Amino acid sequence: MAVLVCLLAGLLPLSWVQAEAQWDPHGYIIYCPCMGRFGNQAEHFLGALGFAKSVDRTLILPPWRTYKNIPFDEWFQVDPLKEYHRVILAEDFMREFAPEHWPPGERKGWCYSHSGDTSNCDMKIGNPFEPFWTELGVDFDDYVLFNIGFDNMYANAWKERFPPEKYPVMAFKGAPASFPVKEHHIALHHYLHWSEAIQGEASQVIEKHLNNQPFVGIHLRNGIDWVNACQHVEGMTEFMASPQCLGYSREKTVIPELCLPSTQEILRLTRKVVMATGVKFVFVATDRHPLTAELESHLQDQKVKVFHLDPWLPQIDLAILGQSMHFIGNCVSSFTSFVARERLREGKPTSYWTFTE
Ligand SMILES: Nc1nc2c(ncn2[C@@H]2O[C@H](COP(=O)(O)OP(=O)(O)O)[C@@H](O)[C@H]2O)c(=O)[nH]1
Numbered sequence: 001m002a003v004l005v006c007l008l009a010g011l012l013p014l015s016w017v018q019a020e021a022q023w024d025p026h027g028y029i030i031y032c033p034c035m036g037r038f039g040n041q042a043e044h045f046l047g048a049l050g051f052a053k054s055v056d057r058t059l060i061l062p063p064w065r066t067y068k069n070i071p072f073d074e075w076f077q078v079d080p081l082k083e084y085h086r087v088i089l090a091e092d093f094m095r096e097f098a099p100e101h102w103p104p105g106e107r108k109g110w111c112y113s114h115s116g117d118t119s120n121c122d123m124k125i126g127n128p129f130e131p132f133w134t135e136l137g138v139d140f141d142d143y144v145l146f147n148i149g150f151d152n153m154y155a156n157a158w159k160e161r162f163p164p165e166k167y168p169v170m171a172f173k174g175a176p177a178s179f180p181v182k183e184h185h186i187a188l189h190h191y192l193h194w195s196e197a198i199q200g201e202a203s204q205v206i207e208k209h210l211n212n213q214p215f216v217g218i219h220l221r222n223g224i225d226w227v228n229a230c231q232h233v234e235g236m237t238e239f240m241a242s243p244q245c246l247g248y249s250r251e252k253t254v255i256p257e258l259c260l261p262s263t264q265e266i267l268r269l270t271r272k273v274v275m276a277t278g279v280k281f282v283f284v285a286t287d288r289h290p291l292t293a294e295l296e297s298h299l300q301d302q303k304v305k306v307f308h309l310d311p312w313l314p315q316i317d318l319a320i321l322g323q324s325m326h327f328i329g330n331c332v333s334s335f336t337s338f339v340a341r342e343r344l345r346e347g348k349p350t351s352y353w354t355f356t357e
């Protein structure tokens with residue numbers, strides 16, 4: 001009753017009341033999104049969400065990791081995820097449940113070890129491992145060895161080996177998931193929706209710089225790390241996010257131009273899509289060279305404006321690309337694959353440089 005009165009009076013945050021009522025006897029999963037930057041972390045997230053569902057534990061939504069922890073809900077809405085599975089923000093979990101149910105002294109890190117070797121089990125050595133857990137206020141007291149895979153077929157093995165009464169919280173050093181994302185987890189993007197803050201910033205840019213008009217969005221991944229990574233891809237059947245184009249059967253091979261398209265290819269395909277859609281705006285997202293002058297000159301006769309933002313957050317580029325009438329991305333990039341999955345959900349078309357199905 002007291003809680004109800006406080007709630008009605010607006011004295012308690014709703015999340016506190018909801019979470020307080022809901023300690024999950026089936027247990028929890030938390031992990032550090034410690035591998036790669038945002039695109040990789042997002043693919044891992046989808047796999048981890050699928051894994052949490054398969055073992056029937058609540059997923060503690062980890063902060064995204066940049067140079068600091070970013071609470072999950074700064075970038076994404078929490079409620080749509082609940083349509084799929086039970087989730088709770090890491091910050092809420094730490095504040096509301098950890099003191100009683102996962103207190104200091106009882107925090108174990110799950111360590112993959114096939115041979116019983118424990119030399120790799122320290123959860124907090126190096127960056128981003130150490131700052132990730134420290135910013136959440138977590139130290140580890142012990143570890144638990146496991147050698148079970150994360151595929152659905154092992155769900156029962158997980159449940160039998162680690163019952164929630166004995167192991168209420170499973171904390172993983174990395175995502176309990178694969179990179180690239182497994183094919184059957186792609187559809188989980190259905191539940192991943194930008195926060196109002198990110199969506200709002202994207203809408204402002206579209207209104208201010210693209211006159212709220214239809215536009216073609218392109219992703220040019222051409223920074224120095226990428227140029228180096230693309231040098232040795234010839235003949236590989238899978239490289240980073242390449243299954244988004246080549247499929248998961250490993251029957252096709254990656255070629256360098258798929259990873260790093262020529263300027264000529266970028267101009268050719270952008271023009272083709274501009275002509276087909278009749279848009280008057282092209283939005284360029286890139287980590288390095290936007291090729292703005294080259295694109296404008298190549299599209300001069302179409303009176304197309306080419307706009308490059310270089311936003312303070314890469315997520316703003318992603319949210320804008322998601323809104324484009326047609327998107328052209330890079331097969332190998334998980335930054336592209338994020339946009340492509342969102343567009344698949346929305347029924348919007350995506351093309352890729354140097355790639356025809
Ligand atoms: N703002 C912005 N940043 C980008 C763009 N492309 C790459 N980046 C940055 O480079 C990182 C690339 O790492 P990741 O997201 O893992 O994608 P991947 O390496 O392309 O698979 C992104 O997270 C961004 O920080 C872009 O078009 N716009």
Ligand SMILES: [Mg+2]
Pocket residue numbers: 036037039040334
């Ligand atoms: Mg990466």
